Amino acid sequence: MLTCPFCEFENAASQRSCERCGQPLQRWRVIDFPAPGAAAIASDDCYNGYLDVDQRYRLIPASTVGAFSESAAALLVLDCQPKADSPLQALQQAWLETPGLDPAYQPLAATVPLEAYPYLALQADNFPAIPELHHAWQTPQRTLLLIEDRSTWLPLSVGWTAIDDPLQHIQWLFETTLLWQALAPWRGQATLLNPQRLTLNENSLLCLSQIDQVPNQTPLPLQTLGQMWQALLDSTSTSLPPKVQTLANTLQEGVINDIAYVQDTLAEAAQAYQQPEVNLPPVAWAETEDPAIAISQPSLENLELDVDTVFDTQELTEDEGSGLIEAPTMVLPMKLADLDDAGQSHVGQQRHHNEDWFFTQTQLHKVSGPQGTIMRAKGLYILCDGMGGHASGEVASQLAVRTLRDYLTQHWGDRLPNQETLVDAVITANQAIFDINQSNATSGIGRMGTTLIMVLVHNLNIAVVHVGDSRLYSYNKRLGLRQMTLDHEVGQREINRGVEPTLAYARPDAYQLTQALGPRGQEDLIPSVAYHEITEDTLLLLCSDGLSDNNLLERYTDSHVAGLLSSKANLENGVNQLIDLANEKNGHDNITTILIRIKLQPDMSSIIG
Numbered sequence: 251m252l253t254c255p256f257c258e259f260e261n262a263a264s265q266r267s268c269e270r271c272g273q274p275l276q277r278w279r280v281i282d283f284p285a286p287g288a289a290a291i292a293s294d295d296c297y298n299g300y301l302d303v304d305q306r307y308r309l310i311p312a313s314t315v316g317a318f319s320e321s322a323a324a325l326l327v328l329d330c331q332p333k334a335d336s337p338l339q340a341l342q343q344a345w346l347e348t349p350g351l352d353p354a355y356q357p358l359a360a361t362v363p364l365e366a367y368p369y370l371a372l373q374a375d376n377f378p379a380i381p382e383l384h385h386a387w388q389t390p391q392r393t394l395l396l397i398e399d400r401s402t403w404l405p406l407s408v409g410w411t412a413i414d415d416p417l418q419h420i421q422w423l424f425e426t427t428l429l430w431q432a433l434a435p436w437r438g439q440a441t442l443l444n445p446q447r448l449t450l451n452e453n454s455l456l457c458l459s460q461i462d463q464v465p466n467q468t469p470l471p472l473q474t475l476g477q478m479w480q481a482l483l484d485s486t487s488t489s490l491p492p493k494v495q496t497l498a499n500t501l502q503e504g505v506i507n508d509i510a511y512v513q514d515t516l517a518e519a520a521q522a523y524q525q526p527e528v529n530l531p532p533v534a535w536a537e538t539e540d541p542a543i544a545i546s547q548p549s550l551e552n553l554e555l556d557v558d559t560v561f562d563t564q565e566l567t568e569d570e571g572s573g574l575i576e577a578p579t580m581v582l583p584m585k586l587a588d589l590d591d592a593g594q595s596h597v598g599q600q601r602h603h604n605e606d607w608f609f610t611q612t613q614l615h616k617v618s619g620p621q622g623t624i625m626r627a628k629g630l631y632i633l634c635d636g637m638g639g640h641a642s643g644e645v646a647s648q649l650a651v652r653t654l655r656d657y658l659t660q661h662w663g664d665r666l667p668n669q670e671t672l673v674d675a676v677i678t679a680n681q682a683i684f685d686i687n688q689s690n691a692t693s694g695i696g697r698m699g700t701t702l703i704m705v706l707v708h709n710l711n712i713a714v715v716h717v718g719d720s721r722l723y724s725y726n727k728r729l730g731l732r733q734m735t736l737d738h739e740v741g742q743r744e745i746n747r748g749v750e751p752t753l754a755y756a757r758p759d760a761y762q763l764t765q766a767l768g769p770r771g772q773e774d775l776i777p778s779v780a781y782h783e784i785t786e787d788t789l790l791l792l793c794s795d796g797l798s799d800n801n802l803l804e805r806y807t808d809s810h811v812a813g814l815l816s817s818k819a820n821l822e823n824g825v826n827q828l829i830d831l832a833n834e835k836n837g838h839d840n841i842t843t844i845l846i847r848i849k850l851q852p853d854m855s856s857i858i859g
Contacts (some may be wrong), residue, residue: 255308255330272809276332278307278384278396280325281460283365288391291325295391301327302387306334307396324401329384332808337385338362338370346374362386363393368436368461376432377728378786379425379457400459406448411486417523418454419490421852423479423498424516425456427509430475438463439470443478452817453587453787453851472509476501493519584785585853586625586709589614592821593631593844596829598796599837605636605643606794606842607700609651629707630658631844635720635794637766638698646683646700646768653679654704666708669779672715676702676767676777683768699768702777703735703792707846712790716778717765721798723791725815731807735778738765788848789815796841797832806831814845821845 251260252275259270267274280301282291301307307327336342341358345351353359353367362370369383381398388394406422413419426442433439441447441462449459479498483490490498497515500506591612597604612629634650636643657675661667667675679702687697701718714722719737736742741760745751754760765776789811797803803811810831814824825845832841 252310252328255328266813267808272806274332274808276329277310277326277399278329279381279399279401279460280327281365281395281397282325283363283393283395285391285393291392291394301394306331307385324399326399326401327396338366338383342370342373342383345370349374363388363395365393365463366395368433368438368463369395369397371436372432372461376429378451378455379429379432381458381460397460400449400457403449403451403457403459405445406450406456406482407445407485409450409454410482413454414486414488416488416490416494417520419482419488420494420516420520420523421454422456423482423494424513424520425852426475426478427513427516429456429458430472431509433461434469436461436463437465437467439474440464440467443474445481453584453849455852471504472507472512473502473504476503476506491519491523493522583853584710584850586627586848587851588625588817588847588849589627589629589707590821590847591629591631591845592825593633593842594825594829595840595842596796596833598840599833601840603644604840605638605647606634606796606840607636607644607647607651608633608792608842608844609655610844611655627707627709627848628662629705629846630655630662631705631707631790631792631846633703633720633792633794633842633844634767635701635718635796635840635842636698637700642698643700645686646698649682649686650679650700650702650767653682654702658706662706666706666711666713666781672706672713672779673777676715676717677772677775680767680772680775684771687768697769699766701763701794702767705790705792705846707848710784710848710850712782712784714778714780714782716780717767717775718763719761720792720794723793723798723803723811725789725791725807725811726786727815728786731803731811734780734782738778739763784848784850787815787850790846790848792844792846793828794840794842796836796839797828797843799836799839802832802835814847817847817849821847 252263252265253260254268254271254273254275256273257268257271259268261269261275265275280291284290296309297303297305299309301309306329308330310326310328312325341356341362344356344358349371351371353362353370359367363386366383366386369380372380373382381400383395383397385396386394410419410422429442430439433441438461441458441460444462447459447462449457451457476498480502483495483498493515497506497512497519501512506512589612591610593608593610595604595606595608609630609632611631613627615626617624617626632651632654634647636645636647638646654675657678658667661671661675683699701720702715703718703720703722704715705722706713706715714734716722716735717738719739721737722734723731724734725731736746739760740757740762741751741755743764744754744757744760767775791803791811793803810824810828813819814821825843828843829841
């Protein structure tokens with residue numbers, strides 16, 4: 251059992267947040283480097299069950315740890331201040347901004363143990379292959395590192411034998427060459443020779459559970475990597491292309507000493523590999539406009555990759571930290587693996603009718619050919635929060651959604667629309683509502699209008715269009731929850747002008763909208779448009795202020811958002827739980843949300859030597 255540090259509730263060892271209070275149960279793995287003559291860390295070296303004198307990191311009893319072979323020997327701690335920043339945050343940010351940073355000339359690194367440097371230096375360009383470093387310090391007896399716990403991840407040795415896919419095996423071999431190069435300056439190449447250090451994340455990317463450093467060791471000969479390869483090849487009956495078999499043999503014999511040649515040969519083999527024929531079901535579409543009905547999105551179970559079946563055995567809901575490392579993937583390019591969405595709307599606890607409206611439309615197309623399988627996606631997601639009293643708000647939100655949908659159906663081709671097209675779409679929707687206001691001769695609060703948050707997804711690129719105070723959030727394991735839009739309201743306008751936030755939101759009109767569709771003509775409308783590239787598994791969350799008010803999502807990220815990034819999580823259930831949470835904690839307004847889950851995987855076929 252795992253005791254919550256906040257409410258002392260006894261949770262199952264697999265829990266990632268407390269079942270009673272919802273607080274995160276953040277684990278860190280302890281790496282112990284005893285000083286010469288000192289023994290490995292023992293309970294006598296700790297402080298009343300804590301690893302540190304400040305009693306932030308509580309030791310987890312070994313009896314609660316279990317999974318694969320390495321887990322039994324892992325020493326884990328529970329972070330009693332999981333929402334506090336990493337003590338190394340400033341140094342992590344400095345290393346991210348200057349990848350070639352020399353710690354000898356960086357004051358922030360002066361008190362950080364040398365053993366921590368490889369993690370800090372390699373995370374920026376090699377995440378997620380390199381585990382996150384959370385903290386590092388020294389005592390007279392030892393050096394201690396706290397790193398991301400990957401003890402429940404699938405070992406490469408298991409994945410290699412379970413997945414009978416030559417292209418996947420070539421991909422993993424290629425990833426070992428990238429890590430071989432990355433680890434060389436830090437005397438860490440021996441890590442790749444230890445099978446217990448090689449693991450796989452849920453996207454089948456080769457990762458390390460920790461880095462084994464050998465001080466004063468010269469770079470290992472490439473032949474040792476070939477010997478590691480041969481051990482993998484001997485462990486399975488999967489038949490790799492002859493070119494790869496020959497490469498492995500000559501590599502372990504010491505004939506090849508050029509890592510670039512090895513990478514080029516693997517890339518050529520991947521390009522030449524012929525994928526088996528796949529019979530595809532029809533393209534799946536789903537669209538919903540009814541705000542009172544949750545979307546029933548057709549699943550892609552028939553399209554799931556074989557890899558997914560294996561990797562669902564992992565603890566996929568694990569919170570891997572929210573540090574400042576923004577480089578999300580290794581050098582290896584990524585491609586779309588899957589896209590799911592779900593939406594729901596509720597009238598709330600205090601309103602008599604629902605003025606919110608939303609729309610989702612998702613197109614997925616899977617194409618297989620000689621160079622591999624490609625998943626293509628095109629999705630339109632619109633959420634509007636109407637205003638104007640009686641039924642006017644509902645009319646405005648519905649009209650905006652339908653106008654935008656129809657406009658983009660005509661003006662969205664084989665790439666994302668440019669900014670001019672998106673602004674024209676918003677102006678068209680605004681004019682449709684404005685004309686009704688003018689014809690009805692309404693004024694002031696009697697003029698109907700609506701907010702807008704709209705996301706267009708085209709493969710791994712998204713466009714975001716925003717008017718008012720409906721929001722877009724994104725969640726990923728590296729950066730956690732981030733608000734991607736700024737509210738168009740008086741308080742935020744004052745902050746943009748340099749006013750302190752406390753003063754800006756002390757104004758009685760702080761939450762009054764400065765932008766909305768419908769009340770005014772196009773000359774007063776300035777929609778926000780932004781473009782983003784998806785570079786790691788990402789959950790996008792569109793919502794009206796009935797869900798975002800009172801920092802609700804920020805307060806309940808760990809219990810209600812983080813787990814939805816996993817492919818095992820049901821987005822329909824997740825949407826319903828968010829609606830229930832908003833009704834319980836807010837409830838003063840209509841509540842609407844759309845979730846979009848974008849999953850990636852390495853793209854071996856795009857590597858060209």
